[in-house]
Amino acid sequence: MRRMHYTLKFNPRIIQDLKDEDDLDNVVSHSDDFANVYIVESPLGPPPTFPSSNASCDASPNTMMLSRGFASRCADSEYTPLELNRFREAILGSRHTFKNADEFWNAIYQMSLAGRFQYKYKKNSLTHMSVKCSIQGCPWKIIAHAVEGNEILRVYTYQVNHNHIAQDECSSKVRVSSKRGDVVVEDMFRTIQEYIPRQICKDFERDHGVQLTYNQAWHLKEKAKERLYGSPRASYVFLPWLCHRLREINPETIVEYTSHEGHFKQLFIAHAFSIQGFTMGCRLVLAIDSCHLNGSYKGALLFAIAYDADNGMFPLAMGVVGSENYEDWYWFLEKLKGILDGQEVIIISDRHQGILRSVLELFGVENYAYCYRLVKENFSSFFNRQNIRGKKRKEDALLLLDNIAYARLDIDYNEAFEKLVRFNADLARWVAENSPEHWAMSKFLKKRWDKMKTNIAESFNACLREERHQTIYTLLLMHMDKLITMLDTHMRGTDKWKSVVGPKTEEKLMSNIMRFAPITVMPYLGGTFKVFTGEVYLVMDMQQHKCTCLTWKMSRLPCPHQVKTEESYEESWAKLRIQLPRVNPDCKEKKQRESAIKPILDDSRSQQSNASNGARFGVETKKLQPLQASHSKVLRNQPFVARISQHFCTPGEDSLVLRKYFAALLGVCEISQTPLFSCEMAPEASRSLLPTLGDIFH
Structure with missing residues (x-):
């Protein structure tokens, strides 16, 4: 007598009976078009029964x-x-x-x-x-x-x-x-x-x-x-060879290690594809974090995570050290600074003393931002020690702290702080004594792209949950495999984008587009506009990508005021911006701005902004051709993006020009839509950067 059995992919240890069509449907639906089916021939007649070892x-x-x-x-x-x-x-x-x-x-x-x-x-x-x-x-x-x-x-x-x-x-x-x-x-x-x-x-x-x-x-x-991956002690013997192979298969990879009296001490590794991807299109913000290694020789894993063009996780560098003291953190961050090629970055981390001291010495106090989630946890712990009862009271206090942290303007910060003072003076004193200039938006002087927390670094920490238990040799190989898989997935995901920007960025853009009413816009010369929100007056400089609400500066995404300005005066501003240099070639952009009439504000919300985003990333702005007569007419019923294309595009060039427009708008390379594999001109060259295990063990 023959019987058929099968195993399921999620539980290959158990044999299931294959008797009827229902069982066959289970095989197809749970096995991803592949299943192991077994045919067993058993003797006729009732099988003998024996008691099991755990039966009486x-x-x-x-x-x-x-x-x-x-x-x-x-x-x-x-x-x-x-x-x-x-x-x-x-x-x-x-x-x-x-x-x-x-x-x-x-x-x-x-x-x-x-x-x-x-x-x-x-x-x-x-x-x-x-x-x-x-x-x-x-x-x-x-x-x-x-x-x-x-x-x-x-x-x-x-x-x-x-x-x-x-x-x-x-x-x-x-x-x-x-x-x-x-x-x-x-x-x-x-x-x-x-x-x-x-x-x-x-x-x-x-x-x-x-x-x-x-x-x-x-x-x-x-x-x-140990049988599968080797002994932990022997893995350190192969570490120098592995570092040499990583540099050999990709010379731009940075791998350095130190030892003391023959014993391993520190390791830093930044793969070439990570360095290139960060340079091509990542935000200039790094989240720094660490975790403990659970192998036989313990130690700590340090890592720096960047944000890609769609605010996704982009691992840049990793280090393995003996502990998390000042010496190890300084060594890791010094090596990290060396691969940034002189770019000024913002460091976001917790207030670990080793990190705090090292970042201040290497990157400067003005470039150090505290993780707001940890600040909020410390504030919550301080609240619990106060003689304040009631869950609702604590929720109100945390909400007031959020208003303080996320206020973009000093006037909004002061207003939220005064509310906290009236709520509880001790809580307000705690805020003032815990360096709000490192975590409150309005007090942080540098551009931080609206990044307030290190959640992205903690997500990377969770990805390495199993690798932390491996030997250092296996850890490096598994980390590289997982990193390449993640970047390859992101690269393939860009083919599914419905716009020239990523899904997360597009969602924020659409949110700003829907929020612009009611706003009144008054045009000034030189691409400058005066915007009245119903409460305050703001200044919008379209040429400099500046708005005194500071949203454009901090997030590098168009604010609702910019969207409303584009909606109302895009035709006249675009013509002036494009045609004036053609009519008068000697007219320089600098002279045009100097001769512009600046609006006078009646409140204190105007603040100095950084240079334009394109200049910051070294993106060269390509000169556009004059508008053709047949394309200069604006149809007000067309979508927002379509109307922009009429001012900047000739027939057949809509996609390319819009890509450049959003690139300049969002602060990434004009041909780069993903942090690593964004260049349309050389996708195969990008893929060639990915090493394989075959390359390593060649």
């Missing part, structure tokens, strides 16, 4: 049981785990050879687990092995000898039938071997990296009827990892 036995002592000792002794279950079938065939019969004694010992242990019996060695040497069942009188026996004096062992006697009485069958328990048990879980580690000790305990009890302690399962896990 009331059978007569004279009842004899003759079996091969495998699936018949499985735990009470509807399905047979695949491991039992594989372990049953660990030794196929006479003439089976093993390359050394260690493999033979492992095979014997696997067979005992599958059959749930104990065994003992009568002879146990590298040249002669004789093992039998521990039950007195049982004929189970395997004998193997070395072949021609070398390490290879060959089985000569293969008797695998058991003859037990029921009492012996129930009392026989498999021993847990700390030396051999790692073989059982090794294959699971190849497919499931997060195979935790508690799951090992459950699987051993379910499949083999063996109850492990958490400590035993943890040791089995560590031994299995």
Whole structure:
């Protein structure tokens, strides 16, 4: 009689019956067009029943049981785990050879687990092995000898039938071997990296009827990892070779390490594709964070994460050090500064003393921003120590702190701070004493792209949750594989963009477009506009990409005032901007701005802005051709982006010009839409930067 079985992708350890169409639908729907199907031929007639090792036995002592000792002794279950079938065939019969004694010992242990019996060695040497069942009188026996004096062992006697009485069958328990048990879980580690000790305990009890302690399962896990990835101590021996290979396959990769008296001390690594991607299109903001390594020699993992053109995670550099003290942080940040090629960046991190001191010395106090989430947590802890009762009161205090942190203008900051003073003077004093110039938007003088937290670095930390348990050699390889996979996924994701900007950026742009009413705009010369929001007057300089609300400066996205200005006066401003240099070639842009009439503000909200975003990134603005008469007419009913294209585009050039427009608007390279693989002219060159394991081990 033949029966069909199958295994599911998410649980390959269990064999399922394949009986009808419903089972076939499960195979197709849960296996991603690929499944393992097994055909088993079983004898006719009712199979003999045997009690499992964890069942009670009331059978007569004279009842004899003759079996091969495998699936018949499985735990009470509807399905047979695949491991039992594989372990049953660990030794196929006479003439089976093993390359050394260690493999033979492992095979014997696997067979005992599958059959749930104990065994003992009568002879146990590298040249002669004789093992039998521990039950007195049982004929189970395997004998193997070395072949021609070398390490290879060959089985000569293969008797695998058991003859037990029921009492012996129930009392026989498999021993847990700390030396051999790692073989059982090794294959699971190849497919499931997060195979935790508690799951090992459950699987051993379910499949083999063996109850492990958490400590035993943890040791089995560590031994299995060592079998797969090598010993932690030996991994440091290969570290210099790996660093050399990384530099060799991609010369622009920066890999440096230090040692003290022959012992590893510090490691810094920044892959060439990460450095190039950061230079091409990432925001000039870095989130700095760290985590502890859980391997045999501990240590700490330091990393710097950038933001790509769509505010996604872009790992730039990583370091492995002995601790998180000032010396290690200074060394890591010094190497990090060396790969920035002189670019001024904003560092966002927590207030760890090692980071604080190092950043202030290397990047300057004005370029250091505190993570607002941690500031808020400290504020919450301080609130709990005050004699203020009520959950609602705490929510109100945290909301007031948010208003202080996210206020863009000093007048809004002062207003929110005064509210906090009236709410509780001690809380306001805490805010004033905890350096708001490093975390409040209106007080931070440099451009931080609206980045307030280090969540992106913590997300990277979560991605390396399993790698932190590996050896340093395996850690570097797994990190590089995961990094390349992530960047390749981002690169392919850009093909699905519906606009010239990423989905996250587009969502913010559309939000600003929908929020511009009611706003009154009054034009001034030189591309300058006076905007009245209903509460205050603001100045919009279209040429300099500046608005005194500071949203454009801080986020590098058009604010609602800029959107309204484009909506109302894009035709006249565009004509002046493009046609004036053609009419009078001697008219320079600087002279035009100097002769412009500036609006007079009636409030204190006007602040000095940084240089235009295009100048900051070194993007050369291409001169546009004069507008053609047939394209100068504005149709007010057309979408916002379509009306922009009429001023800047000739037929067939809409996509290219809009791409340049948004590039200048958002502050990225005009041909770069993703941080790494954005250049349309050389996609294959970008892909060629990705090394493979074959390149490393060439």
